Amino acid sequence: xxxxxxxxxNEISDGKNLRNVTCKYCESVILTPNSASFTSFEFQLPxxxxxxxxxxxxxxELISLFWQVNQMYTFQNVGFSNTVxxxxxxxxxxxxxxxxxxxDIPSSISYVALSRVNHC
Numbered sequence: 001x002x003x004x005x006x007x008x009x010n011e012i013s014d015g016k017n018l019r020n021v022t023c024k025y026c027e028s029v030i031l032t033p034n035s036a037s038f039t040s041f042e043f044q045l046p047x048x049x050x051x052x053x054x055x056x057x058x059x060x061e062l063i064s065l066f067w068q069v070n071q072m073y074t075f076q077n078v079g080f081s082n083t084v085x086x087x088x089x090x091x092x093x094x095x096x097x098x099x100x101x102x103x104d105i106p107s108s109i110s111y112v113a114l115s116r117v118n119h120c
Contacts, residue, residue, distance in 0.1 A: 008065060011119040012038045017067055022118045026095040029076045030117060036067035036074070045113055046089065046099055066101065066111040075110070 011018050015038055021031035044060040069075065079096065081089040086105050090112060091098030101112035 008114050008119075011114070017119070019119050021067060021112065022120050023077075023092040023095060023097060023100070024116065024118050025097040026092060027118070027120075028092055028094040030078055030092065030100070030112065031067060031069065031074065032076060036069045036112065039066050039068045039111070040064055041066070043102070043111070045102065045116075048097060048099070048116070063113045063115060065114040067114065067117075069110040069112065070108075072103070072108075072110060078110075 013034075016034045017031060017036045017038070019033055020029050021036070022029055042062055042064050043066075045063045046058040046060050050058055072078075072080075077093045078100075079091040079093040079098070080103060081091065081099070083105065088103040088105065089099035090101040090103060090110060092100065098116075100116040101110060103110045
């Protein structure tokens, strides 16, 4: 895996992603530079690895730092899950790792968790 910077402040330039945003597992490019805006709010995102015992009630993680993508066609490589409530979860379209974020159906805006992707 590449040595990618974990200091997220260094990944933001003029409120946008400074570098490629890539999958942590297969290194596929998800977003190109300057294609997403930084935003911060709290959202419970299901863990990438779930135990069989939690299938009915998935374990979640509170995420607060996101790349906001206003149009789904901005993505280079992303998959969408089935609808869960008002959301669809985002995955890497190549290796299917995820969720790396979610798509909010009412607003048509996607959010990629900074902690679930690499910045290279």
